[in-house]
Amino acid sequence: MLEVDGINARYGDSQVLWDVSLSVGDGEVVGLLGRNGAGKTTTLSAIAGVQPPSTGTVTFDGKDITGQSVSAISRQGIKLVPEDRRPFDGLTVRENLELSTDTTNGEDWDVPRALGEFTQLDERANQRAGDLSGGEQQMLVIAMALVGNPRLVLLDEPMEGLAPQIVDQIVDIVRRVREANIPVLLVEQNVDVCLELIDRGYLLHKGEIRMSGSAAELADATEEIDRYLGIRV
């Protein structure tokens, strides 16, 4: 489905990604783990076209999409859920969903279905998104990606800054996305949560992929996990 091949990215003068390659297959949930500043968000930005890579290619469904505009990539079915959540605060929940509806790549998802699946959002359908709690906003932005009938969801730290019981809800939502057979590239710092959700994963450290493997393989690699993700250095 998604093939990222040897991308390099710079932020100003500093190189933040070094030859990063990864792939996401059909119906697969793939994790991208790493500490703050490891380059996870930059990787997603490069795929979504927000910040195109300086070298390397991004191929989606056999088509080279490197350097295409953000909106063009989005319309091909790659929906990015950015890390800072960012629904449109001034719009209502329903308006946010209507706006995000995209039937280019299917019609499975629409606003009624989204509100049906996320009852908590349904209750607040006519409230401004800016007035939602952090957890509700996170639900909303995931629902916004779903009504876009995505062929791949890029999910950037959905649990960040959320209270533990809300984290459980979000985990549940990601499971449902997975059950809907939509491929997901999940960026997460919370290792336990991430390993529970993914089929395969990559460990990113200082802009380089240091390790990759199945969820089980990663779970066993306690030394690497500690070194690249924990604080015991």
Add this chain to the structure above:
Amino acid sequence: MVLLDAAGLTKRFGGFVAVDDVDITVDTGEVHSVIGPNGAGKTTLFNLLAGAYEVTAGEITFDGRDITDLPEHERPYLGISRGYQITNTYESLTVFENLQTAVALYHQNYYDMIRSLANRTEVTERVETLLERFELAPQRNVEASSLSHGDRRRLEIGMALASDPRLLLLDEPTAGMDAGETERTVSLIQELTDDMAVLLVEHDIEYVMTVSDVITVLERGAVIAEGPPGEIREDERVQEAYLGGKADA
């Protein structure tokens, strides 16, 4: 000696509590780091201390003086200086001019419209010292926008040091640096602390563990641990904050 003392510091943006009742103290001569996962409120805390944001609740005392409501531009004169996370230099000015600006605007009367800046030998001398200290002398005539990333980060720190601060606030000084550059910066910071306190916001754990005397760990805006690196490394809650661990605990 306690230099900076912040108590009950809170910052709300609308309904969102970015910094939640944080107490933090920095002593003279220590390197104090603030770490935590993304979104923990590190940069917000930093901006509160620097005066870029207004405090919602709590107070900040510096050297015994209440500075909670002191405007940002007056804090340098008490001895507080800051660097930026995203390099924030004068892009179209040369390295020399960047440092000259930082030195002159602090040490000279910046309302002086007549006397030539270039003839202020005391300014030029200080700039030369900074150029040497930060190994930027060869790039003196290079515009900041054309510097390599590491050089720019060091210029950034150099500008923050131009006011001879007693407390230096640095936000991720090694962001985007390679190993060699990071090492140079580490030793630089260690040299600095002989005569001043440094408050670091960092995500590079290895680097934090090397340079810090004290580490404060933030999660969701609140302090979850504080102590020397060794203690922090073994702290269960910190482990959990970094590696996850679900709520069912």
Add this chain to the structure above:
Amino acid sequence: MSLAANILEGIIYGASLGMLYVLVALGLTLIFGLMEVVNFAHGAFVTLGAYLGISFLDLTGNFWLSMVLAGVVVGVLGLAIERTLIRRLYGEEPIYQLLLTFGLALLLEGAVILTYGQDNQLLSAPALLQGSPVPVGPATVPQYRVFLILFTGVLVAGIWLAIQRTKLGLIVKAGIEDRERAQMIGVRLSRVNMLIMAVGAGLAAVSGFLSGPLLGVSPQLGTGLLIVSFVIVVIGGLGNIRGTIISGLMIGILFSLTSFFYPSLANPVIYVAMAVVLLVRPEGLFGGVGS
């Protein structure tokens, strides 16, 4: 005439003028909200609309058709200017966009002078609306004024509804709030920019043509309206649609009421209003950017 009748008449006159301001200021505010360009050429669109409308009127003899034609032609011109010139400066410092559109304003105004001359042109209300004034409570109001309020009221309400209720409106609001995020959900912003530029220019032209019978048509007509629009958006907030509509009406009524009681102060008073707002609430009466 009684004081009450005077006040009522002042309010109605003011509302008719204010709605014309709103049409101009709305375009300005939408263009800024989406493209972050303060369009100095917006006044030239107003002037151009008035003059082209007069030409179309000479040609067709139909006031309404001329209004629509003027709006469409100037709308297309606005679109062309966005495509060829303004888009070159997206993402640059706003000052350069301001300077560029200022140059365009001079150029377009010059073209008007070149074609139509410096002198004022006469544009009268359509015969249909020249009958005897309409009694409104204790006051009497010329038919054209009543028409202006109704027509522009419907137009502005239509725009408001389109922005609040249609998907396109959602896209515009989303684009104003966060352009990058809008692109992430697949919005083609460059097309939206084109559309809004065309609509904004078209509205300015319609407003110019409609204000002809009230204000007279001169090459400086548009700049006058533009400067008042600046006052309106400073008070209402650039990019703030609701604030723009309300403050446009307020300024129109303030102007009109003042001109009833102290005619010589009518023009200066709106700037005093702006100064007071800046003193008391520099961020604008209606908060920052938003709906």
Add this chain to the structure above:
Amino acid sequence: MSSEVAGYGQYRELLERLLDSPLRLVGYAVFLFALPRVLPIGIGTQIAILGLFALAFNLLFGYSGLLSFGHALFLGTGAYGAALLVVHLDGPPVAAILLAVLVFEGAIALVTGLLSLRLGGVYFSMITLAFAQFFYELSFTVDGLTGGSDGLLGVYRPSLFGAGLVDLADADNFYTLVALLVLLVLGFSFLLTRSTFGRALVAVRENEERTTALGVNTYRVKLIIFVISGMLAGMAGALQGLYIRFVSPDILFWATSGDAVLNTLVGGMHTLFGPIVGTLFLHWMEDTFFATSPGAWNVLLGAVFVFFVLFARSGIVGQLRSLLRRVADWADRREAETTSIAAESDD
């Protein structure tokens, strides 16, 4: 400054020294005193006064990046102020008039500056424009004072120091006064460029956030340059009123503010002398084209301006400077080649 030009070839270094040297002021003086020998003195005077106006505008725009679209306010009130003093006080000395206008404009600039600087960026441009328009409208409202749309008549030029000392009715004397004032302002600008305050202005323009963090009260810095710029623009206005001996509301119209913007951008906004060159250039163009057709002139002016915004933002003087730098660099490279060839043939 030598430390800052190190690293260039010798021709380039020489050029940089020249460009930065106070000797430039001698060049400006020669230019200004040659102007009335080349052009009719009336035109020369007009260019010098409007050039001074543009110079005052550029003190604000060029240094601090604040684009005022309302500088007509200062030019206009300065002109009215001077004219009213002449008419009502029976011709006080011009020196006193100029001083009074400076103080008066300082007060106006302080009030309008305090308000318009509360919002940054494009708002500043819109608000300054609106304030100028306020005074334009006011000039009709207080027609008892200003003569309304008929303008203020009966203005004449008293002597500079009173008691007939330095007769300014004489065109040469008046031009000399204007030229000296222009030189004075140029001299001040030159000092300002190199001073600490000048650097503070550049710092505010380039990066206000960082400048605040360095301990600078940026609001006050901007206000001060706004006031200085307004005072000097007002002085230009006083000269204009005395020169034309008639003031009408036109001088407060937005187009007058636009002239300052046009002259400065076309001449070169980050340069000392650009505003004067721009005024001269556009004045010459206007003289050549306006008479035939005002409409065509506006079209041409607009087109020229669009061209400069899109393709030559540094203006005429800025373009000349970079041309000179390229020539110097070319000369340095050529010499380096010749030397290296010579060195090879020595072997």
